[in-house]
Amino acid sequence: MIHHFSLPAADPRHVAHVLGELLGGYVGPFVGPIPGAWVAYADDEHGTGVEVYPERTELFPGRSDDEQGRAVLGEAPAAVAFHALLSVAVDRRTIEEIGAREGWRTRHFWRGPPDHPLFELYEFWVENRVMLEIATPDMLSAYTKITNAAAQRTILAGKA
Template sequence: MIHHISISAKNPRHVANVLAELFQGSVMPFPPLEGAYVVMAKDKHGTMIEVYPLGSEIMPGQGLEEASFCRNAHPYHFTSVHAAISVPVSQAALETIAQREGWRVLPCARDGLFNLVEFWVENRVMLELLPPVMAKGYLQAMSPANLEALAQQLAGVAGRS
């Protein structure tokens, strides 16, 4: 289970506030990095998203030193990092919030297995959001029994090529 992730944003405080709205959670500053915020979903899993200023990077420490932050003066606009996250709000609420922010939002069916909403934070970072109805479908599709059957099916297809 993933309990928290980090993303970068051009406007971290604003993005954190929008995400808190989606999670019906709260925002607080993230002291290890100036200008960063943490969004707390206040759910039973301790779900959080850390929102860093664009260009922030995490570097490994030396020896016994912990990781530290640095800034990249030339960050990429897009990223391969994304996450599927259950949210307590409806698809309609997601769409309304995205439209208000001018951010891309798109309901999707992933390979016929489950549905989700692509929610593009600042039109840069994709979060696959799962309102309650979609979260049930995702959890069913990703159950151990269904994953085993899918793995066998994919192995059969790979063996034929």
């Protein structure tokens, strides 16, 4: 289970507040060692959260065995090879309204082979640069049916 992840943003505070609307929990400054970072936590039993770092933040491993990973400022990337699927308690209309209000590309798609879609989600492009996949409660059963070893082997074998 993934409990939290981080993503870059030009405006971490604003992005955290928008994600807080989707997650329905706490939003505030990040208490970790990243200056200017904010966090949005779902009000759930898993501690689900998104840490939102200033876009120039780069993470590197410690330089010695007893040094933690460290954050430094570098160049902001134009795009990142990262995404995450978040399940949220809000409905489809709320996702669409928030995306429209923010001017962030928000589109509903089905994932899987074109002739055999497997599950649906929203592509929710934070600041039109970082993709989050968003699923409402009614979308989750199709996703969880295929995200286990047996189902994946069947899909890959072309038997799905």
